[in-house]
Amino acid sequence: MGRLAASEAGVTAMDDPVERLRAICLALPEVTERPSHGEPSWFVRDRRQFVTLSDHHHGDAHLSFWCAAAPGVQDALVHEAPDRYFVPPYVGHRGWLGVFLDVPQDWDELEELVVDAYRLVAPRRLVDLLDTDGRTARAEN
DSSP, X not given: OOHHHHHHTTOOGGGSHHHHHHHHHHTSTTEEEEEETTEEEEEETTTXXXXXXXXXXXXXXXXXXXXXXXXXXXXHHHHHOTTTEEOOTTTGGGTOXXXXXXXXXXXXXXXXXXXXXXXXXXXXXXXXXXXHTTXXXXXXX
């Protein structure tokens, strides 16, 4: 069911994985959304990308997103759960993580991945805002 059909069928935004991802990203300080390579993408201060949607990219069979990830995270998650995570094209060699959205997922875990991606690219002052807003500080490598 496409996103338009889902909204017409009374499916709430939180049932739509794209809307749920969008809400998580836009809740972070000074995040903007704009298309990049034809897909919705999220940037810190409209400059540094930390998440991009992949809506069946170049005929791919999956709806997914790609996000910045700390060293070792991509390898660990792809090895642990290849049915949920993958190495994305173009940015996978830089450690970015691919996350399937058309399979069952733990949205608390996905929110952590998005927040961690934000922390990797955001300036220190914005990361500090997360910590003062009650989000748990994460250990940095």
